[in-house]
Amino acid sequence: MRVLLTTWGSRGDVEPLAGLAVALRDLGAQVVVCAPPDEDFAALTARVGVPLVPLGPSVRSVVAGEKPPTAEDAFRLAAELVAARFDVLTSAAEGCDALLATGLLPVGARDVAERLGIRYVFACFHIFGLPSRHFAPGVRPGTPSPDGETDLEVLWEQDAQRVNALYGEALNSHRAAIGLPPVANVRDHVFTDRPWLAADPALCPSEGMTNLDLVRTGAWTLPDDRPLPEGLDEFLDAGEPPVYVGFGSMAAYAPEGIARTAIEVSRAHGRRVVLAGGWAGLTAIDDADDCFVVGEVNQQALFRRVAAVVHHGGAGTTTTAARAGAPQVVVPRIADQPYWAGRVAELGIGAAHHDLAPTPDSLSAVLGTALGPEVRARARALAGEIRVDGAAEAAELLFDAVGGRR
Structure with a gap:
């Protein structure tokens, strides 16, 4: 089985994929990680012997300025990342059986998988951001919800509208270019009805917390046996x-x-x-x-x-x-x-x-x-309650999902 794992985000988004890649490889899979071209991430994947295909701009170039990125920066980055995913993932996923995406909302990954006819999985490392009857959405660039609005259903609908404003035009233009119909709700399209949650249940309980049918594993931890620095x-x-x-x-x-x-x-x-x-x-x-x-x-x-x-x-x-x-x-x-x-x-x-x-x-x-x-x-x-087998469990699930042979 051949698997493409992709993300765009900080080290906290990349290292779990390295952990999952090691677990998949232990079952006999061929794995490629598609992630930002930061030197830190290239060194991380090289340490475990997993190829890294660079995707989009480096994260450090986006977040390491004197001030945090503006809303205008976010809209430019959104379109840039959608274009990069259609370009880079289409090539990197050729011959793969599955594409698993995580990190900053991976708009375009599901669409590449759809075009290639392979299995797509969206994974997240927390429940924050998944539509819920118990908590409000977080802040996104775009038109904010009106002051005083408390209806959670309304707030989550407005969150979906903000995602559409960020990504909708770029996504649907790229879908049209490869013969796919437009998507009306970008956020829910990316999440699917059964996202995977890679978080420890003791730290991140999810029962009844989201409207989606979660597939739970523990956190995807990359074992680290490196010595501490000199001194x-x-x-x-x-x-x-x-x-x-x-x-x-x-x-x-x-x-x-x-x-x-x-x-x-x-x-x-x-x-x-x-x-x-x-x-x-x-x-x-x-x-x-x-x-x-x-x-x-x-x-x-x-x-x-x-x-x-x-x-x-x-x-x-x-x-x-x-x-x-x-x-x-x-x-x-x-x-x-x-x-x-x-x-x-x-x-x-x-x-x-x-x-x-x-x-x-x-x-x-x-x-x-x-x-x-x-x-x-x-x-x-x-x-003593924190699980250590999350990556291994996810690897087994992904093999089962595509009918892979161990």
Whole structure:
């Protein structure tokens, strides 16, 4: 069996596909990943020996400016990505039995699969964004819903209209060019009636939360046995467990001055710091030996040795920290991150800082909560409930869906 996995998004969108690719390959499949051309992602897929076909612009070029992208930027990117998918995926999916798409709404992927007559699967890493009778849609570029509108059915219909405004013209012009009829509801067309949810059930319960018939697996985790960077083992062994601070791919979205605030607050709590530079370019604030700066690092190994993880609330970081039994402080910025912050707080495995501008006092309060013995005990207890077989289960399901032979 030959499978094409595709996404466009941050590392949290690419790494799960690498995990699924490894699980598929273990069953005998040939796998190609089609993803943004960022160097980080090419190195990630190369590490596991999976070919990467570049798709669209690099993510870093879009999000790493001084300011977050504007609505006008989003409309330009939407049309660019639709065109890229019709072009790149049509070639990359030739001879494949299935095309699985995820990440930023993958408009065009289902249409390429339809044109080639192969199985299409849409997968997501959280329930945020799936039509629901229990919560409102998130913010998208375009005309906002009227102030005071609370009817969820109306709000989700308006969400579909915003998706149509973003993608409809580009999608239907490309469909017409390959002889396919127009699509009236782009969002629901992409989702299908049975999307796959690749999230841990303990962290992301979904029963009754969406109107769609979800196919559940656990999170798609890529096992990581890489050693920690030179000097980090010695730093960790030299004192009490430190606080990890990192904002991943947030770049322009990271809170202003967060490195200084987090380091000073951690010190006030008697903790050293491991600071992840990431795309936000976080750096140490002085030459003191109680702060160790890392780049790309094995979080699975590191998080088992820290006192708490301060992060932005991406699905991958949240799951990795939960699996390691590390208390969390989530400072959400965009998209699904407020959802994960809420879940961390509800589960008692950490604390959420929903204010977009952390101050020393506000961050100190939530870090103090996360460092408490009750939260530590709850985080360690929940760690034993986090599934580790999500990618293997999804690989089995995909083989069964296309009648593949193992």
